[in-house]
Amino acid sequence: MTIWNYITIGTALLLSILILIQTRGASLGAGLGGSGEINTVRRGSDKSLHQLTIILVLVFSASIIIGIVAAK
Numbered sequence: 001m002t003i004w005n006y007i008t009i010g011t012a013l014l015l016s017i018l019i020l021i022q023t024r025g026a027s028l029g030a031g032l033g034g035s036g037e038i039n040t041v042r043r044g045s046d047k048s049l050h051q052l053t054i055i056l057v058l059v060f061s062a063s064i065i066i067g068i069v070a071a072k
Contacts (some may be wrong), residue, residue: 002067002070004063004064004066004067004070005067007059007063008060008063008064008067011056011059011060011063012060014056015053015056015057015060018049018052018053018056019053021049022046022049022050022053
């Protein structure tokens with residue numbers, strides 16, 4: 001295994017955890033469109049988790065691409 005494989009696995013695990021931590025509503029009905037709020041603003045730790053998730057998605061995608069190119 002190369003370093004890119006370890007980076008890909010690590011970021012995949014962290015992404016899974018971060019996605020599960022984030023919440024969108026108080027109940028299942030909110031997730032299915034039953035929420036009264038349409039526009040929400042991310043603040044505080046919710047904003048930080050969202051930004052960290054985006055950064056990890058970029059790292060994950062780059063590690064997959066680099067791993068494919070390096071394998072050839």
